[in-house]
Amino acid sequence: MKILALLTIVSSLVYTSQAYAKEFRVGVLYWSMNIEGQVAMRKGLEEVAAQINQDLKKSKDHLKLIPYVAGDGAEGVANQIKQMDQMIDKDNVDLIIVQPTDNAALVAPLLKANAKKIPVVAYDQYIVKGEIASYITSNNYQAGYLDGEYLASLFPDDHEMKLVLVEYPKVSSTVERVDGLMDALRTEKQKFKVIGSFEAVEPVGGKKAGADILAKFPNKNSVDAVFTVNDGGGLSVVEAIAKAKRNEIKIATVDGDPRSVKNIKAGLTVIDSAQFCAELGRQSMSVAWKILKGEKYPKKILVPTFPIVKSTVGFYPGWLGKIPNKFEKAWKKGSFWDNQFIEKY
Numbered sequence: 001m002k003i004l005a006l007l008t009i010v011s012s013l014v015y016t017s018q019a020y021a022k023e024f025r026v027g028v029l030y031w032s033m034n035i036e037g038q039v040a041m042r043k044g045l046e047e048v049a050a051q052i053n054q055d056l057k058k059s060k061d062h063l064k065l066i067p068y069v070a071g072d073g074a075e076g077v078a079n080q081i082k083q084m085d086q087m088i089d090k091d092n093v094d095l096i097i098v099q100p101t102d103n104a105a106l107v108a109p110l111l112k113a114n115a116k117k118i119p120v121v122a123y124d125q126y127i128v129k130g131e132i133a134s135y136i137t138s139n140n141y142q143a144g145y146l147d148g149e150y151l152a153s154l155f156p157d158d159h160e161m162k163l164v165l166v167e168y169p170k171v172s173s174t175v176e177r178v179d180g181l182m183d184a185l186r187t188e189k190q191k192f193k194v195i196g197s198f199e200a201v202e203p204v205g206g207k208k209a210g211a212d213i214l215a216k217f218p219n220k221n222s223v224d225a226v227f228t229v230n231d232g233g234g235l236s237v238v239e240a241i242a243k244a245k246r247n248e249i250k251i252a253t254v255d256g257d258p259r260s261v262k263n264i265k266a267g268l269t270v271i272d273s274a275q276f277c278a279e280l281g282r283q284s285m286s287v288a289w290k291i292l293k294g295e296k297y298p299k300k301i302l303v304p305t306f307p308i309v310k311s312t313v314g315f316y317p318g319w320l321g322k323i324p325n326k327f328e329k330a331w332k333k334g335s336f337w338d339n340q341f342i343e344k345y
Helices: 001-013 036-056 073-089 107-115 140-153 172-187 203-216 232-243 258-266 277-293
Strands: 023-032 062-069 095-098 120-123 136-138 161-167 192-199 225-228 250-255 271-274 302-303 307-308 342-344
Touching: 023 036, 023 277, 036 062, 036 120, 036 140, 036 172, 036 277, 062 073, 073 095, 073 342, 107 120, 120 277, 136 140, 136 172, 136 192, 136 277, 140 225, 140 250, 140 271, 140 307, 161 203, 161 232, 161 250, 192 203, 192 258, 203 225, 203 232, 225 232, 232 250, 232 258, 258 271, 258 307
Parallel strands: 023 062, 023 095, 095 120, 120 136, 136 302, 161 192, 161 225, 225 250, 250 271
Antiparallel strands: 271 307, 302 342
């Protein structure tokens, strides 16, 4: 209820036009409101924005958010380019916060923002060229690593795991997850072979990937494990595999969607390295506010990811929750889950 109240406050303030001692104009470029984790990121960001405005009441200053939502797929990428250009050319913003839809697509508008001295804070994804004031993301390498480490614990070292990837090489976060997965399998000395690779990051793509996996590998035990880079596409893959009664396939994923948590409890998914999605939004707005006030701020923040398996599901507080205490991993004795933020200045 507290978060809903704060969101109500910020919603009423975003579009209000009145005189303030000083108004800080922050453009916010969201990716999708069809992916629940990204909705949670927005809630966290706007929660902090609302709190800042509460704190500013005595000074009569004001923080105004100017939000845009790009949408999914190629159309969303094109939309976000136009939206960022709009912010820079017409919206008179003091700072931009963006969740990029594509690693490369926003290079031109970012360079334009750099030329106009408009600071840009990116969260969740990176932009490959240009200057980002600060980058806030989940520890995506850790997410993939946790999945790989857990999958390795399920197979004998001398068994060559037949692995299928459902990936998305267009953004940095999902690439880092695959890198972490591979490194963990090698570190754990788990033999493996990637026998198939498919692309999906949202439900439509996930549904197609699930169908394609079953078509290419129709026989039982032809696949040992499937790794999906996120729940946005991965949930549809799980649904397809479960419907086909291919319960021999071990599925690992990333994000922490509540539906994926239910799948873990039901045994349909073996691990989901969960993001603290709202925390990404909170950190992004907090850093942006430090920049606007001229304070010292981190150039990069990595937010830890949480390994949800049957034995840890009770510790995970959900996308809107705070970071829990560290614990020993049941699947790797003597090794503890790392719950620390990594900040680089």
